[in-house]
Amino acid sequence: DAKTTQPTSMDCAEGRAANLPCNHSTISGNEYVYWYRQIHSQGPQYIIHGLKNNETNEMASLIITEDRKSSTLILPHATLRDTAVYYCIARGNTGNQFYFGTGTSLTVIP
Amino acid sequence: NAGVTQTPKFQVLKTGQSMTLQCAQDMNHEYMSWYRQDPGMGLRLIHYSVGAGITDQGEVPNGYNVSRSTTEDFPLRLLSAAPSQTSVYFCASSRDTANYGYTFGSGTRLTVV
Numbered sequence: 001d002a003k004t005t006q007p008t009s010m011d012c013a014e015g016r017a018a019n020l021p022c023n024h025s026t027i028s029g030n031e032y033v034y035w036y037r038q039i040h041s042q043g044p045q046y047i048i049h050g051l052k053n054n055e056t057n058e059m060a061s062l063i064i065t066e067d068r069k070s071s072t073l074i075l076p077h078a079t080l081r082d083t084a085v086y087y088c089i090a091r092g093n094t095g096n097q098f099y100f101g102t103g104t105s106l107t108v109i110p
Numbered sequence: 111n112a113g114v115t116q117t118p119k120f121q122v123l124k125t126g127q128s129m130t131l132q133c134a135q136d137m138n139h140e141y142m143s144w145y146r147q148d149p150g151m152g153l154r155l156i157h158y159s160v161g162a163g164i165t166d167q168g169e170v171p172n173g174y175n176v177s178r179s180t181t182e183d184f185p186l187r188l189l190s191a192a193p194s195q196t197s198v199y200f201c202a203s204s205r206d207t208a209n210y211g212y213t214f215g216s217g218t219r220l221t222v223v
Contacts, residue, residue, distance in 0.1 A: 034211060043114075043200050043214030044153065087152065098212065099169065100145070100153040 002027040002090035009105040012082075018075040020104050022088030025069040032091055033064060034098065035073045037084040044087065044100070047073065078108045112136050114215035116201050122221045123191040131186040131218050133201030141204040142184040143168070143212065144176065146197040153200065159184055191222045 005023040012018040024033065034049040048055055048062045050071075055062045061074040075082050087103040117132045135142065143158040145168075155168030159178040173195060175187040184203075188195060198219050202212035 036211070041198075041217070043202070043216055044212075045214070046211030049211060098143075099155060102152040 002031055004088045004090050004101060006086075006088050006101065006104045008102070009107070011107050011109055012075075012078045014080060014108050014110050015077055018078040018082065018106060018108070020073040020075075020086050020088075020106065021070065022073070023070045024088070024090040027068050027090045033062065033068075033071050034089045034091060035060070035062065036087045036089070036098075036100070037082075038087070038103070039081075039084040047086075078106075080108050080110065082106065083108045114201055114203050114213050116199075116215035116218050118218060119216070120219050122223060123188070124223060125191060125193060127191050129188050129191065131188070131199055131201075131220070133184045133186065133215060134182050135184075135203040135213070136182065137203065137205065137213070138181060139203035139205050139213075140181065141206075141212075142178065143202045144174070144184070144186045145200045145202065146170065146195075147200065147217075148197050156186065156199075188220075193222045196220060196222045 002024045032049050032051050035047040036044040038044045047059050048057055050062045064071045085103040085105050087100050089098050114135045140161045144156040145153040147153045154170050156174050157176040159165045162178050162181050165176050178184050198217045200217050201215045204212045
């Protein structure tokens, strides 16, 4: 699985879009990009994943660059409940386990 | 659906004691995993299973055993507890990790004294 690099922490004003970057420059062609988040003391929560096309669901959007070396998770209208640690993971679709790093601690400010 | 249920939620052990952390899911998921999370750190994979009767090691398997006799249950056994195993333990399951990702339990907070 490719290594991912994320900023340690970020702030975002409530109601604004939160853009969380992730670098995965060694990603291979069959590796997906997954995003999870962990709200304080709870189990991680799946957000979204994608291979090469941009993806959107009810929680967020995922933008993957054309060369697939980086991606951005977008929370369109951040709320205080979005304060959490966000994990970006690159993993092949034949693997069965996820390896989490330390993620980005996002703080949404009122 | 109850989702992924972990018991107990809290546990204190003495060094050298053994215990089993329970994990059960009612979603008929094939894939299950155990992670530990130490303060200020990300999650580290202990063991995982791709179906009943099949288990494999993750990043930090030493000191832990698992078994998967049924699809629903994936218990984690601490053979002889050590203070270094003080952590929060999360169990997770998935129908198809490529398309759905994992559903996590609420965790077991273990302290070894």
